[in-house]
Amino acid sequence: MLELNNVEVIYSDVILAVKGISLAVPDGKCVALLGGNGAGKSTTLKAISGIIRVEDGRVTSGNISFDGKRIDKIEPTDVVRSGIIHVMEGRRVLRHLTVEQNLQVGGHMESSGREVRKRLDEVYDRIRRLAALKDRVTGYLSGGEQQMVVIGRAMMANPKLIMIDEPSLGLAPLMIDEVFELLKQLKAGGTTLLIVEQNTRVALDIADYGYVMENGRIVLEGAAEDLRSNEDVREFYLGLDLEGERKSYRDIKHYRRRKRWLG
Amino acid sequence: MIDFINYLINGALVGLLYALIAMGFVVIYRASKVFNFAQGELVVFGGFIVWWMVASLGLPLWVGLPLAFVAAAIFGLLVERVFFSRLAGESVFAMVMVTIGLLILIRGLILVLFGPQVRSFPIIFPLQPVIIGDILIPRSLLVGGVITVIVGFGLSWFFNRTRAGLRMTAVAEDHQVALSMGISVKRSIAFAWVLGAVLSTLGAIIFLSGKSLNFLASDIGLAALPVALLAGFEAIAGVLLAGLIVGIIQGLVTAYLDPIVGGAIGTVFPFIIMLVILFIRPTGMFGWKTIERV
Numbered sequence: 001m002l003e004l005n006n007v008e009v010i011y012s013d014v015i016l017a018v019k020g021i022s023l024a025v026p027d028g029k030c031v032a033l034l035g036g037n038g039a040g041k042s043t044t045l046k047a048i049s050g051i052i053r054v055e056d057g058r059v060t061s062g063n064i065s066f067d068g069k070r071i072d073k074i075e076p077t078d079v080v081r082s083g084i085i086h087v088m089e090g091r092r093v094l095r096h097l098t099v100e101q102n103l104q105v106g107g108h109m110e111s112s113g114r115e116v117r118k119r120l121d122e123v124y125d126r127i128r129r130l131a132a133l134k135d136r137v138t139g140y141l142s143g144g145e146q147q148m149v150v151i152g153r154a155m156m157a158n159p160k161l162i163m164i165d166e167p168s169l170g171l172a173p174l175m176i177d178e179v180f181e182l183l184k185q186l187k188a189g190g191t192t193l194l195i196v197e198q199n200t201r202v203a204l205d206i207a208d209y210g211y212v213m214e215n216g217r218i219v220l221e222g223a224a225e226d227l228r229s230n231e232d233v234r235e236f237y238l239g240l241d242l243e244g245e246r247k248s249y250r251d252i253k254h255y256r257r258r259k260r261w262l263g
Numbered sequence: 264m265i266d267f268i269n270y271l272i273n274g275a276l277v278g279l280l281y282a283l284i285a286m287g288f289v290v291i292y293r294a295s296k297v298f299n300f301a302q303g304e305l306v307v308f309g310g311f312i313v314w315w316m317v318a319s320l321g322l323p324l325w326v327g328l329p330l331a332f333v334a335a336a337i338f339g340l341l342v343e344r345v346f347f348s349r350l351a352g353e354s355v356f357a358m359v360m361v362t363i364g365l366l367i368l369i370r371g372l373i374l375v376l377f378g379p380q381v382r383s384f385p386i387i388f389p390l391q392p393v394i395i396g397d398i399l400i401p402r403s404l405l406v407g408g409v410i411t412v413i414v415g416f417g418l419s420w421f422f423n424r425t426r427a428g429l430r431m432t433a434v435a436e437d438h439q440v441a442l443s444m445g446i447s448v449k450r451s452i453a454f455a456w457v458l459g460a461v462l463s464t465l466g467a468i469i470f471l472s473g474k475s476l477n478f479l480a481s482d483i484g485l486a487a488l489p490v491a492l493l494a495g496f497e498a499i500a501g502v503l504l505a506g507l508i509v510g511i512i513q514g515l516v517t518a519y520l521d522p523i524v525g526g527a528i529g530t531v532f533p534f535i536i537m538l539v540i541l542f543i544r545p546t547g548m549f550g551w552k553t554i555e556r557v
Contacts, residue, residue: 049443051439051442051443054438054439054442075447076443076445077442077445077446077447078445079445080443080444085443085444085445086443087443088439088440092437092439092443094432094433094436094437094440095436095551095554096497096551096552097429097432097433101423101429101432104426104429105429105430105433105441105444105446106444108426108445108446113426116426137554139554140554153444154444157444157445
């Protein structure tokens, strides 16, 4: 169980990016964090993994705990050790290394080379596509394949919880389906997921629970099916009107969103 | 003809020495993206440590040399802890400026610790050259060449095959990604500095054995620069080949062009090569090409 309590994040001592959010990710569930650009979704993930510190950011108040232990004060290395792995936005493969080397790096915390090998086989078994690509340099792979590599790399660490930032970013629709199919498999295998997405439709499809962020605050939360039928979510994120008709985003009155949520 | 072979072999061996020094550069660059201007000073400092252990304290070689390596390792760690770990997250440019400060600092440190005199470096490898037919090879360079090749392939294997090495390679690629996978970037950089200092000391032993020791020796750091550039800053094993190329060209140019132009072109030539590389292939022969998705 990952819990955030009134977490506030400040960059460079002045920029308040996350303004006191609370959320919970229960074991074995999938939670989606939705919202537009600059809402503070990625910052939230970075605050959890501790990566925020190398970007001159700090968790200034509130606390983050995982399985009952505080993790907002510990090193990123120890966060990973406690079972949380962060897959960053933009398919950050180690470009000059092969697929297999990428995966090996992901499994660097295993106790022995044999253990790494074992995990490697498991990952290849889960993601067949990677087995065929194992000697290819990852920098030259397609976007979808790279996304598979970073997810596989995260799996190598044998995490309890995987946080994924925008897995669908810049991928072809078919590829998005494939990536989310993989995430569904992971969830079925007992891994807890925290997904940050702009693609609300696919995210709510896999998620059990969702939070909507705007301007560093959580403005809406609820079970995925409730969110799917929520009037605001339908209008602003799914582009549908109440009857389920597709609505042009051009006709959406964004000032209404501002009034309702930000006011 | 025999002259030519002589120049060729000696050039190659000098080139391997450059390669060893260049490896120090490359190891530090890979981990921290810091271009270490003080590499030559690290070599001289390593040299002075060896001199102090072996000549000044009079320890036998088999005690003095390992101790010198340990001292160099500690010095490398200290440099990282005192200067660079504080700068984590700052711009790389700031760190590069710090290496220039480090260069001056080490020079001062040597003056304070070891005095300004020119010292005679202990004879680690016997002075009489190896003679094969008409070919004369300095023993220190020959042994050094063999050591360099072993170290080069060893490091290359380490960085590409072992788990600790792959961790460091991940750090070389992307600090943030490494961190997100739970790799301690600080520890990797510290280890790189330790490795850089130890390699520099090894280079000092091969370079200085039986020679005189003072600041001028730090020029070897500059001479190694074209080698690192030709190889590409990420390539460990590639440094060996680049060292051979630069060394042989320098040897032949010194032998055949120097008399014509009145000297010194041999010392300049590697830098001419360096400029040309920067024009046509800035990532070097084996460096990581910039992979960009379009």
